[in-house]
Amino acid sequence: MPLLKTPCxxxxxxxxxxxxKDCGVNRVKLCVNSVTDWVADTGKMWRDAEQALTLMxxxxxxxxxxxHSPPGRPRLTTCRSPEKETFxxxxxxxxxxxxxxxxxxxxxxxxxxxxxxCPDYHKAGNNSCYFDKRHTSxxxxxxxxxxxxxxxxxxxxxxxxxxxMDIVRPHPPENVSVTFMQTTNSPYFLVRWRPPRNTDTRxxxxxxxYEVRTKIEMSRKEEDSNWESYSAGKQLEFSIYxxxxxxxxxxxxxxxxxxxxxxxxxxxxxIQIPDNMSDTQNVVMIxxxxxxxxxxxxxxxxxxxxxxxxxxxxxxxxxxxxxxxLDTQLLKSGKSxxxxxxxxxxxxxQIAQSPDRQVxxxxxxxxxxxxxxxxxxxLENQKIENCLIDNAQKVSQNSVQITLNNSQDLNTTxxxxxxxxxxxxxLSATSSVLAEPQQLLHLYCNGSRVKAQDQNTQxxxxxxxENVNIxxxxxxxYVEVDKEKQDQKPLVGEDYSMVSDIISGNILVxxxxxxAQGHKEVKCDKTSExxxxxxxxxxxxxxxxxTTFSSGS
Amino acid sequence: xxxxxxxxxxxxxxxxxxxxxxxxxxxxxxxASQLSDKxxxxxxxxxxxxxxxxxxxxxxxxxxxxxxxxxxxxxxxDKDQALKVPEDELLSLARSLLLAWxxxxxxxxxxxxxxxxxxxxxxxxxxxxxxxxxxxxxAGLEHVFNKMGSSSDNLSSLPFxxxxxxxxxxxxxxxxxxxxxxxxxxxxxxxxFLKVLRCRAAKxxxxxx
Numbered sequence: 001m002p003l004l005k006t007p008c009x010x011x012x013x014x015x016x017x018x019x020x021k022d023c024g025v026n027r028v029k030l031c032v033n034s035v036t037d038w039v040a041d042t043g044k045m046w047r048d049a050e051q052a053l054t055l056m057x058x059x060x061x062x063x064x065x066x067x068h069s070p071p072g073r074p075r076l077t078t079c080r081s082p083e084k085e086t087f088x089x090x091x092x093x094x095x096x097x098x099x100x101x102x103x104x105x106x107x108x109x110x111x112x113x114x115x116x117x118c119p120d121y122h123k124a125g126n127n128s129c130y131f132d133k134r135h136t137s138x139x140x141x142x143x144x145x146x147x148x149x150x151x152x153x154x155x156x157x158x159x160x161x162x163x164x165m166d167i168v169r170p171h172p173p174e175n176v177s178v179t180f181m182q183t184t185n186s187p188y189f190l191v192r193w194r195p196p197r198n199t200d201t202r203x204x205x206x207x208x209x210y211e212v213r214t215k216i217e218m219s220r221k222e223e224d225s226n227w228e229s230y231s232a233g234k235q236l237e238f239s240i241y242x243x244x245x246x247x248x249x250x251x252x253x254x255x256x257x258x259x260x261x262x263x264x265x266x267x268x269x270x271i272q273i274p275d276n277m278s279d280t281q282n283v284v285m286i287x288x289x290x291x292x293x294x295x296x297x298x299x300x301x302x303x304x305x306x307x308x309x310x311x312x313x314x315x316x317x318x319x320x321x322x323x324x325x326l327d328t329q330l331l332k333s334g335k336s337x338x339x340x341x342x343x344x345x346x347x348x349x350q351i352a353q354s355p356d357r358q359v360x361x362x363x364x365x366x367x368x369x370x371x372x373x374x375x376x377x378x379l380e381n382q383k384i385e386n387c388l389i390d391n392a393q394k395v396s397q398n399s400v401q402i403t404l405n406n407s408q409d410l411n412t413t414x415x416x417x418x419x420x421x422x423x424x425x426x427l428s429a430t431s432s433v434l435a436e437p438q439q440l441l442h443l444y445c446n447g448s449r450v451k452a453q454d455q456n457t458q459x460x461x462x463x464x465x466e467n468v469n470i471x472x473x474x475x476x477x478y479v480e481v482d483k484e485k486q487d488q489k490p491l492v493g494e495d496y497s498m499v500s501d502i503i504s505g506n507i508l509v510x511x512x513x514x515x516a517q518g519h520k521e522v523k524c525d526k527t528s529e530x531x532x533x534x535x536x537x538x539x540x541x542x543x544x545x546x547t548t549f550s551s552g553s
Numbered sequence: 554x555x556x557x558x559x560x561x562x563x564x565x566x567x568x569x570x571x572x573x574x575x576x577x578x579x580x581x582x583x584x585a586s587q588l589s590d591k592x593x594x595x596x597x598x599x600x601x602x603x604x605x606x607x608x609x610x611x612x613x614x615x616x617x618x619x620x621x622x623x624x625x626x627x628x629x630x631d632k633d634q635a636l637k638v639p640e641d642e643l644l645s646l647a648r649s650l651l652l653a654w655x656x657x658x659x660x661x662x663x664x665x666x667x668x669x670x671x672x673x674x675x676x677x678x679x680x681x682x683x684x685x686x687x688x689x690x691x692a693g694l695e696h697v698f699n700k701m702g703s704s705s706d707n708l709s710s711l712p713f714x715x716x717x718x719x720x721x722x723x724x725x726x727x728x729x730x731x732x733x734x735x736x737x738x739x740x741x742x743x744x745x746f747l748k749v750l751r752c753r754a755a756k757x758x759x760x761x762x
Contacts, residue, residue, distance in 0.1 A: 110618060138630055138631055139741070139742060140630060141617075163738070165738070165741050201762060203636055203749065204748045204749040204750075205632045205636070205745070205749060207748055258590070258593075258744065258745075259593055259741075
């Protein structure tokens, strides 16, 4: 027989007996709704009909059996306790097997073997079980199973073990309301809500914590902006400051109990922020900013213009030690002749020049050295030779003249060296040199010593001017006491004009540039007056000698 | 005594009284609740870390929760029972539970570093954190006990006898997980009791609850 396929859902079975005359074959057509199947091929009618009927019955029996089955396994989906006092479990039914199926939930508590059935199947809806306060215990494991049963059998779900402390999840907060508060300086909107229903907030059994989130509703744009969340603690209201003007906000609140699960978000509450709230704010802010900038610029300007006085006002300069006669500014400028002139000339003992005195010039020329002075072109004709005692004979016309005041004594000593005469000429000539002193070489004769200090080499010559190393300056010029400086006060405050005796002579050799070319030894003659320092010499250049004068001479 | 010194004395006494009795207890309980909350959350996160790479066979091997060493302690199991328990008993329950866990946590702390688990380092640091918090909470609860001025100190003894978690690494991991789940549950109990106590002590300040 051909295989018969009947869909289970078709119940009605129609039998149609057809007799076909061709080839004497009788077929029984079994029609199930629109499906037609040839069942059998019978010979005789009566036997056919009987068989057909048996077959029909069999077929219907089979189809009936295939369409009904024991139920499929249900599945526990979730359990939830909204307030840590009761809880509910839901399940998902499996297939029903085509028969009315009933579901039962059984549970067992942790330490006992007794099985209980669900106390309430209806309160929480279909396929649920509600455990009320009397049946809820916390910190105890529940072993829950759902059984589906119908006429053909039962099906057990997988057992689930739960502890109420793990399934705590409250309802969302209620009555969420938003109000816009316009204060002049800081507008905000206030969100208020009520705790979820049935939740006990007064005994401390649960502690509710809230969370608020807001979003700008933009109806015209397709994509929405993101939610911004704020934690609100245990309070029942929350303020959100500085909302954007002219926008529409949506606000939602949710809560959780202690360390449990968050509830769903409450339905949105909407608020429209008015547009004009920012005008005064903006004006004030712009004014303040402009004012600050203006003040800042003014201060900067004042400071730049009046830097020094302001600086002196704010940070008064610390008084520095001052050496009278020494100017730090000159030191900084680095021109030694200025320094020296400043140092020497103001305080140096005045040399009273009596016009009737003979001013003798000691001319010293540097025989061997070359002179590089570019500036002293006009003095080139006066070669300076360092002719001292040794070179007394060599003293030529071109020689440096040293003028000494009150040089009577010195005259004797220097007479050998000094080329007398032409003092005045040279004096005048030197005046020009005087006018522009270049670098000066100091030559001191202190006490019985005459020391010439040279910058490059060590020039010192002892008293009596025995060893005198003089660095040829290469300057042509005269050693001369600066007449201008005679009027200045003595260096040490002493009056040198009335000196009784020459004990020491201060000889200052001023020299322009000091080429390191060497020096010449100068020997000073001891004069009979001895102690005289006398001498000096110098080289070239501009020598300025100061001597102590004996009043007598 | 002059008027001034009498007044000064009275004020000092009053301040001392207030500070010892009313205000101090509330703050102590608030602080204790915060600590117990933190304790529970750390233990929850630690459980999640363990669960991330837990062998399925372990779940089968896991002992029953009734095998926790603190299961013998009689505690209230729902809200109505809990609210009926007097305060000093609630406090002593919390303290007994806390005391029962100092030794086991030391064991967990020692074993955490050699656990056969990929998250070993996180687990180790969190276990140490648990230990520190337990010590702080224990000290705090002692202050609370002194403040409350209860007559007797009836702490239950809940001994923990084991000194090792197991011989092979799977059983060590499983026992670690089990102990941790027991602790997690007990920390939730402590937290709930302290929060009930806190709310009861702050009768005039409902915002504490």
